[in-house]
Amino acid sequence: MEIACGEAPYLVSRYDSARQKRKPTVIRISRRIGLLDRKLRVVSENTSTREEFFEWAKRAFQSTYAFEFQGDSLLLARENLLFSFYDYFCQKFSEAPTAEQMADIAEIISWNIFQMDAMTCAVPLTHVDQPLFGNTLCKVKDWKTGETITFASLVNSTEKK
Numbered sequence: 001m002e003i004a005c006g007e008a009p010y011l012v013s014r015y016d017s018a019r020q021k022r023k024p025t026v027i028r029i030s031r032r033i034g035l036l037d038r039k040l041r042v043v044s045e046n047t048s049t050r051e052e053f054f055e056w057a058k059r060a061f062q063s064t065y066a067f068e069f070q071g072d073s074l075l076l077a078r079e080n081l082l083f084s085f086y087d088y089f090c091q092k093f094s095e096a097p098t099a100e101q102m103a104d105i106a107e108i109i110s111w112n113i114f115q116m117d118a119m120t121c122a123v124p125l126t127h128v129d130q131p132l133f134g135n136t137l138c139k140v141k142d143w144k145t146g147e148t149i150t151f152a153s154l155v156n157s158t159e160k161k
Contacts, residue, residue: 002035003118005066008077011036012084029091036064036081040088050093054101057085061108062143067116067151069124074115081109111141114151121152 002010012034015024029041039060047053061081068074085105089097097105116138117124126136137150 002066005068005077005113006070006073008034008066008080008113010034011064011066011077012080013037014080014084014087029087032084034084036060036084039064040084044088044092047092053089053092054097054104057088058104058108061085061105061112065112065140067114067118067138069115069117071115071124074113078106078109078113081113082106108143114138114140116151121150121155 002008005011013027013032015026029037032041040057043053043056043060047056064081066077068077082102082105086097086102089101115124116122121138122136123138137152139148140151140154141148
């Protein structure tokens with residue numbers, strides 16, 4: 001879980017923003033060091049077929065979470081993760097993933113990389129007790145069961161232990 005993820009540079013290090021002049025310098029896949037980069041590198045090294053790569057890549061994405069307060073930064077984070085999947089797939093197989101595979105990864109990203117106010121575990125600038133908006137607590141998906149649960153319930157369950 002990356003908190004306040006911004007553009008998610010700790011999950012995927014696609015470009016070097018420190019050396020940026022007019023446009024960012026793209027980092028070669030072999031030199032990327034983000035958390036998800038490392039997972040995808042292991043998947044690439046230990047799979048041989050497109051199907052096997054895709055199944056393990058999905059698991060890598062399903063086990064990677066982050067949240068961000070700002071919507072514009074959240075969009076960039078989600079784009080960086082989706083393009084990273086594309087980059088790793090293309091490097092491994094010298095062809096692009098299918099539209100269906102991209103859509104499947106995008107769905108996982110939309111659940112796992114989400115907008116949240118860390119102080120309230122709710123959608124930013126809303127209040128949990130506002131009847132007009134109903135329950136604004138952020139939800140995440142449990143990929144093993146397929147159920148959605150509130151992020152707050154995860155935090156509260158770890159506090160009890």
